[in-house]
Amino acid sequence: MATPSPSARTAMRPGDGMPRAMVTLFAVAAGLAVANIYYVQPLLTAIAAEFRSSSGTASLIVTVTTACYAAGLVFVVPLADIADRRKLIVVLISIVAVIQAVSAVAPSIAVLTVVSGVLAVSAVVAPIMVAFAATLATPDQRGGVTGRVMSGVLVGVLLARTGGGLVAQWTGSWRAVYAAAAVLMVVLAVLLHRKLPAVPVGDRLGYGRLLHSVVAIVREEPLLRLRCAYGFLTFAGFSAFWATTAFLLAGPPYHYGEAMIGAFGLLGAVGAYAARVTGRFTDRGWERRTTGALLLAVLLAWGLMALDGGGALGSLVAGVIVLDLGVQGVQVVNLSTVYALRPEARSRITMAYTGTYFLGGAAGSAVAGAAYSAGGWLAVCAAGAVFASAALVLWGVTTLRTR
Numbered sequence: 001m002a003t004p005s006p007s008a009r010t011a012m013r014p015g016d017g018m019p020r021a022m023v024t025l026f027a028v029a030a031g032l033a034v035a036n037i038y039y040v041q042p043l044l045t046a047i048a049a050e051f052r053s054s055s056g057t058a059s060l061i062v063t064v065t066t067a068c069y070a071a072g073l074v075f076v077v078p079l080a081d082i083a084d085r086r087k088l089i090v091v092l093i094s095i096v097a098v099i100q101a102v103s104a105v106a107p108s109i110a111v112l113t114v115v116s117g118v119l120a121v122s123a124v125v126a127p128i129m130v131a132f133a134a135t136l137a138t139p140d141q142r143g144g145v146t147g148r149v150m151s152g153v154l155v156g157v158l159l160a161r162t163g164g165g166l167v168a169q170w171t172g173s174w175r176a177v178y179a180a181a182a183v184l185m186v187v188l189a190v191l192l193h194r195k196l197p198a199v200p201v202g203d204r205l206g207y208g209r210l211l212h213s214v215v216a217i218v219r220e221e222p223l224l225r226l227r228c229a230y231g232f233l234t235f236a237g238f239s240a241f242w243a244t245t246a247f248l249l250a251g252p253p254y255h256y257g258e259a260m261i262g263a264f265g266l267l268g269a270v271g272a273y274a275a276r277v278t279g280r281f282t283d284r285g286w287e288r289r290t291t292g293a294l295l296l297a298v299l300l301a302w303g304l305m306a307l308d309g310g311g312a313l314g315s316l317v318a319g320v321i322v323l324d325l326g327v328q329g330v331q332v333v334n335l336s337t338v339y340a341l342r343p344e345a346r347s348r349i350t351m352a353y354t355g356t357y358f359l360g361g362a363a364g365s366a367v368a369g370a371a372y373s374a375g376g377w378l379a380v381c382a383a384g385a386v387f388a389s390a391a392l393v394l395w396g397v398t399t400l401r402t403r
Contacts, residue, residue: 012197017138018145025195026133027149031156032188033125036096036181037065038157040116042165042261043174044246050174051109055247059369061113062243063362068120070358073127073351078210080128080347086196088128090189095122097185104178126153127354131346134339136199143282143336150335154328161242162266169259214348221341224352226398227334230291231357233391234298236364237384238327241305241320243365244372244380253311267320278329282336290333292395298326299388306381331357 018026040047040061048058080088099119106112130149137145168174218224245264249256281290305319338349364387371379 012136012199016136017141018133018136022136022197023133023145023148026129027152029152029188029192030126030129030149031152031154031159032184033093033096033123033129033156034153035156035160035163036100036123036185037069037116037120038160038242039164039177039181040065041242042161042246042258043168043177045250045261046168046174046258047109047112053109054373056369056373057109059243059365059372061109061116062239062365063369064113065116065120066239066358066362066365068117069123070355070362072121072124073355073358075211076121076124077127077131077351077354078214078348079207080131080350081345082201082207082210084198084201085128085132086192086198089125089132089196090193092122092125092128093185093189093192096125097182097189100178100182100185104175104182126156127350128347129153130335131339131350132199134335134346135343136197142339144280146336146339147278147280147282147332150328150332154324154331158324159266161261162263165258165261165263169257174258210348213345214352217342217345217348218352221338224338224341224349226394227338228353228356229394230295230330230391231334231353232360232363233387233394234295234327234330234360235357236360236367237298237302237387238323239361239364240368240371240380240384240387241323244368244377247372248310248377254313264320267317267324270321270324278332278336282333287333287337288395288399291330292392292399294326294329294333295388295392295395296326297322298330299385299392301326302381302385302388306378306385310377310381 044055044058044061047053047061048055076092096119099115099122103112103115103119106115130146130153133145133149134142164174164177167177167180218228246261248254249261249264254260278290278294281287301319301323303319304315304322307315310316334353335350338353339346342349364383367383368380371383375382
């Protein structure tokens with residue numbers, strides 16, 4: 001019997017399976033939602049110029065946003081295991097719409113930084129959507145579905161930079177990016193209110209017990225801890241790159257404007273799209289080998305981007321593609337692996353994993369800001385290589401111990 005389309009089906013149960021149209025809806029919505037915390041990255045030079053701030057002060061917006069997103073992952077995402085997911089998602093997107101409108105009229109960089117932090121706590125819809133999709137998918141399609149939805153998330157992350165840069169260039173104002181994002185979130189909230197399926201609520205835990213259960217899950221699942229470590233280290237390097245790329249490309253020898261800086265997100269999108277196939281490798285039981293190959297690719301990417309001090313455009317472009325393929329591929333394998341652990345607690349597993357992941361992002365952007373100020377692009381590449389090497393060593397040690 002054919003699976004009904006999402007528009008014709010208003011109620012579903014875990015494991016019912018997801019038709020292609022619904023997977024696409026989840027992927028697009030997750031990508032648009034997560035884009036909100038990345039629009040700022042190609043705008044950093046313009047924001048610093050308007051408020052007469054240093055590159056380090058402007059980069060603090062990225063650090064605060066990433067850290068507060070991690071807080072949202074810890075305190076908001078677990079609610080999806082005990083609340084109506086459809087209502088939770090629509091409420092969060094509506095809050096983001098309001099905060100983006102406030103960001104568009106921020107009078108100072110301090111206000112913009114604080115508002116960005118508040119935004120990030122509410123903008124945790126993407127991991128909720130990924131876990132939601134994994135819950136609806138049948139066991140034999142879970143890796144593929146997770147890969148496709150994660151591909152949407154990762155393309156959203158990267159295209160946010162392109163879109164943010166283009167809108168700022170065309171309008172002559174970085175504020176227009178936030179105004180456009182506010183309108184887009186209103187439209188998305190209305191669409192998801194109409195299209196998301198209703199699914200029975202799972203565990204009936206109190207909020208305190210819910211958060212405490214996350215600690216117990218992490219303590220009892222060594223595979224989850226290992227995958228969290230991979231996520232922390234790879235996303236630290238990823239964030240180190242994107243938190244400082246605007247400054248590299250705005251200076252010599254490139255002297256690019258916001259549109260060209262944002263266009264670099266298109267290069268990363270190529271790698272992120274390619275990474276979707278790694279979910280199929282997980283379905284075939286190739287998690288360990290795939291992880292090792294992807295981590296090696298990340299280390300190689302840093303070497304490519306360091307050539308000629310970042311001044312070799314061809315190597316920089318190749319490095320961006322390989323970096324995003326490696327980092328996003330590891331992310332897909334990690335999530336596909338940990339979602340198989342406890343079906344009834346996928347949102348809490350998502351919180352544990354993605355909370356660690358984005359803490360790594362905050363650490364990476366903070367290290368990169370200091371590294372760029374102290375030693376320029378080569379110092380950033382050195383920091384990224386250290387993160388990648390640590391992940392690869394961890395993989396090697398773990399592989400040897402489990403043989």
